[in-house]
Amino acid sequence: MNTIQLIGLMLLAYAFSFAIRLIWVFQFHNEPSFIWNNELMINTNDGYFFAAGAQQALEGLHIGNPRVFGMWDYGTIAITTFLVKITGFSLETVTLYMPAVISSLVVVPIILIARLYKKTLWGFFAALLGSITWSYYNRTMVGYYDTDMFSAMAPMLILFFLMKSTMDVNLKSTLYASIAIVLYPFLYDQGLAIVAAMSLLYFIYMIVYHKNEENTYKSIILVALSAFPISWVALSPYSYLVHIAVLIGIYFVLNATKIKEQMLYVLSLVMVLAFLYFSNMIGLIFGKVLLYLSSGTKEEGLHFYSVIQTVREAGDIPFSTFAQRISGSVVGMIIALIGYVVLVVRHRAFILALPLIGIGMFALWGGLRFTVYAVPVAAMSAIYLFFVIAEQIQENKAKYLFITMATALMIYPNITHIIEYKVPTVLNKAEVEDLDKLNQMADVKDYTLAWWDYGYPIWYYSDTSTLIDGGKHNNDNFIISKIMQTPSPELAVNFARLAVETYVDSNYAVVANTLFKDKNPNVLLSELSDANYTLPKKSRDIYLYLPYRMMGIFPTVAVFGNINLNTGKEERNMEFYPSSPASQQGSKVLLRNGIIFDSAKGDIEIRGQHISVYRFDSVQSKPNGKSLVESQLSHIDGEFCVVYLQSYNQMIVMDRKTYNSTYVQMFMLDNYDKNLFELVVSSPYSKIYKLKK
Incomplete structure (x- = not known):
């Protein structure tokens, strides 16, 4: 096969890989809630880390943010910056399509490796499979703007x-x-x-x-x-x-x-x-x-909760999931494993690919993210086995028909997955509009306190800094978690101010370590609940970001602050069950999670027990972002509270302490201390408060 034919096969495989990745674009290009600045938004949180770096290089934003890196710190930022300058495309367009452009280049080394053995067609068929296999696609699809494209x-x-x-x-x-x-x-x-x-x-x-x-x-x-x-x-x-x-x-x-x-x-x-x-x-x-x-809390010193076990990618996965991620199916995985053994026996240099296979196997214990490394080698191994079997077929047309059909069968479950894999953008347009409003009022040196999942998007859309983010979720998670779940507005505002000012003054050290270095955590938290606590001098404004989408992960958020730092033990048994009504008979509402709420009796049936309800609130969000709350006191000694968010058709059952938390009171019920907070952005999707202290 000559060079022109080689390049032709590479271009064909590349075009196939890129075209398959456009399926997601065709599915959502007419969805207005996914579009900002006339372009589809990206679908991975981490992408905003690199996009913020590109913003800094291109527009001079985020100058006051110590966590935004320069264009030469990461190749992704540098390449993005150059592409925007050279092509004239917007930053939004470049970040959207760059993963597909870069990741599809994987077809080149796959084909070149096969060419070493004078089997270029083997490389071509393997490139078709390896470039779009389940795990690799998931982490390199259009909009998945992250270093995973490499x-x-x-x-x-x-x-x-x-x-x-x-x-x-x-x-x-x-x-x-x-x-x-x-x-x-x-x-x-x-x-x-x-x-x-x-x-x-x-x-x-x-x-x-x-x-x-x-x-x-x-x-x-x-x-x-x-x-x-x-x-x-x-x-x-x-x-x-x-x-x-x-x-x-x-x-x-x-x-x-x-x-x-x-x-x-x-x-x-x-x-x-x-x-x-x-x-x-x-x-x-x-x-x-x-x-x-790793899991749980640290064993020495203060017992902060570890974040890694709350990340979905970092847990054990069943073999079927593992096989699907690497080859598209269990059968495909078995074929790939057999193929790799045959490949090494026939061509021993493939032993050098063992680390890629090994780290892929580690996914069984380490989690989903590791499967991506094994995908190209697994694809080459599976297709090679087809070529070995085809050696037994004498007639050339029949031989290549077999290889084509076998490859198509390997590709099929992956294409099916891609069509069904309709991931949303990180934020919707309404949420971005809220952050854009914050951008209009906030200064570049200001801070927005939010859970780490929302750190990078907050940087990108509001040009404010955060205390924790997708790459900085250390012991400071405790601070944000405690602020979100405390029933004390004084503790929330004092802790926020103390944390931010300490973070800046300490040259951006881990705040929790600094604050608790020489002081008992329980004593400090008690002092912070005092309205007369002496705070550092205010140097910037601080905003509290409470999004609707945090409701689904609020129990996870609370884990980090619901802990005695001295002992590592859980402070209380938190109960928080968001769900939606499945059916209603009279005053009884059956929720989709199996809980039954009887509004007439004022009790819930949960875990086979009837437990009295203290308060039932029905909340309706108005177009202006304000909330109309109708509250009904059921039992003064009730253990649970129920909040029905009509606009979302969500009914949340929770214990009384959680009901009194910052997140529930200030986001769900619009109930806040006007001497300490000012509601500056309000919509059904998020509430943003400005601290007055």
Whole structure:
């Protein structure tokens, strides 16, 4: 197959991958609630982190936000900025389509790897499957603006050059692999452990199978050098340029110099040891493993709750889900596993792909996000098995008909998933309008306190800073959680002011650690409940963001603050059950979660018990954002409260303490202390309050 045909197959596979990703666009391009600034909004929270960085580079926004990074800190921000400047497309358009544009490039290394074995069609069919398989699609679809667009494409490119160097034992191939390894953290820093493992496996492979070849040890030196830290020489992006220049210089020296065999052995050994030290591979791998396997609270010091076990991607997953994510089906996964074994037996260089398969297997314990790394290799393995089986078919047309049909059957469940995978945008237009109103009134130095899920979108749309966000959900989660669930408005406003001013004055250190360093948490919280508590001097305005969409995760939000920091034990048994009415018979309302509320008797039936209700509130949201509340006292000694949000058709059953919380009172019931808070933005989707202290 000549070069033109090769490029043609690459373009065809790329077009297929990109076109499939447009399905989501066609499904929602006429949905007005998903559109802002004449473009569909993105569908991943983390995307706003990078988009805010691009805003800073393009428009000079977020100057007062210490958490917004510059364009050279992340390749995603740099590429986005350049694309906006070069193409003339809006930032919204670039962030929407860039994941599909970049991620579809995975077809290139897949086809190139197959071409190494003179089986370009194998690579083409594998590219069709691997580029749109379940897990990879989910994390690289249109609108999924995140570094995951590089998660499989970049490692596969590195794998191609490493494999090529083992086959032609050409130092130039090793140089290209080393340059790709150097650039990798600029594009996708989360996968450093994987590339380090691939490099180490490459060292072992070369010594085992090519130990008598001179270029083996020169190759090891080059790849090992790619892990050396150059950041102390120059800042990004110059550190990458310096690193690449050093690699090229060493390449020419190694190519032009005849080095004694013993010296090569010693140099390569020293470089491998240096690689192990500077790459911090052991620390990276075990750090990730421990992070994703950790749970609960810390065992020493103050007992803050760990966030990792509340992330859906970070939990155990069943094998069927695991198989679907990697190959589209359980049968497809089994085919891929068999294919990989056959592939390694026939072409041993595929051992170098083992770290990608291994990290994919870790998904069974570590969670969904790890499956994406194994997708391209699994696709190549499955399709390779079809080619092996097809070798038994004599007639060419029948042979390729079999391969085509088998590949189509592998692709089918993935296409079905893509059509059904109708994920919404992160926020809807009305929610963005609320944040835009905040943007009009707030100063760039102001802070908006909200749960970390909403941190990045708040940056992007309101140009204010936050205390916690999608990448900074540490012990400060306790502060926001406590503010959201406390029944004391004094504690809420005092804690908010103290936290923000301390955060700024401490050069943006973890606030909770600073506040509780020399003081008993229970004592400080008690003092903060006092209206006369002496606060630091006000340096900026603070806003409290209470969205409707937080109602579904409010119990999770509360976990972080419903804890005794001294003991690590839960302070109380919080009960909060949002649901919607399924049916009604007389005064009895059956909720979809199985709870029965009898408004006449003033009780609920839950867990087989009848429990009296203290208060029943019916809330109707008006077009102007205000709420009309009708309240009925049922039993003075009732244990539960019920709130019916008519506009949402949501009925929430909760305990009395939760009923008195900041979130319930100020968002659901519009009940707040007007001496401490000012309602500045109000809509059915969110309430934003300005602190008066």
